Amino acid sequence: NAGVTQTPKFRVLKTGQSMTLLCAQDMNHEYMYWYRQDPGMGLRLIHYSVGEGTTAKGEVPDGYNVSRLKKQNFLLGLESAAPSQTSVYFCASRTQWTSLTPGELFFGEGSRLTVL
Amino acid sequence: TQLLEQSPQFLSIQEGENLTVYCNSSSVFSSLQWYRQEPGEGPVLLVTVVTGGEVKKLKRLTFQFGDARKDSSLHITAAQPGDTGLYLCAGGSQGNLIFGKGTKLSVKP
Numbered sequence: 001n002a003g004v005t006q007t008p009k010f011r012v013l014k015t016g017q018s019m020t021l022l023c024a025q026d027m028n029h030e031y032m033y034w035y036r037q038d039p040g041m042g043l044r045l046i047h048y049s050v051g052e053g054t055t056a057k058g059e060v061p062d063g064y065n066v067s068r069l070k071k072q073n074f075l076l077g078l079e080s081a082a083p084s085q086t087s088v089y090f091c092a093s094r095t096q097w098t099s100l101t102p103g104e105l106f107f108g109e110g111s112r113l114t115v116l
Numbered sequence: 117t118q119l120l121e122q123s124p125q126f127l128s129i130q131e132g133e134n135l136t137v138y139c140n141s142s143s144v145f146s147s148l149q150w151y152r153q154e155p156g157e158g159p160v161l162l163v164t165v166v167t168g169g170e171v172k173k174l175k176r177l178t179f180q181f182g183d184a185r186k187d188s189s190l191h192i193t194a195a196q197p198g199d200t201g202l203y204l205c206a207g208g209s210q211g212n213l214i215f216g217k218g219t220k221l222s223v224k225p
Contacts, residue, residue: 107158
């Protein structure tokens, strides 16, 4: 029972380098999300997707890009990493959302990124 | 912009005590969820509330959704060390989901 899997789990980058975080879910969920978590800041939504081929901006999208070419995968890219992007990144997925049945969000274990 | 404010930010209590944490907003939410997160892991759903005034119980945890659907509370009776963790409320619309900053609870034996 894999659920939501994030790779890599740890990464150290130098300022200006690029990288991609991969999120894969095996629950056939329509909705997928990328959050970042910083001390005292809770979880902040970066981007999300409501289905294959769709993406939308969240609260803090600047400096990130995403793609959802396949339903099971949601990629988060950093084109030019900055120290301010040092954080723990969480991917999550859930079944189709309605106002009365928002559904459970299933999270991955997180990816810890350090930008020097 | 929808915002969720949680209080208190930190709470340290002794085993057996009762506590309440709050989640407030100036916006109306169609539903609110509570998650608990332990160190090194992703958050896990505890409950979803969808009706104003709704009360849900999960063993020693009691969740309430405000009548106006702008706030929610989590009450823990006779807290145990296993309740230690970060408690997050979450709400949203049209598919996105925002979180409060969380309440970090520590229950000491």
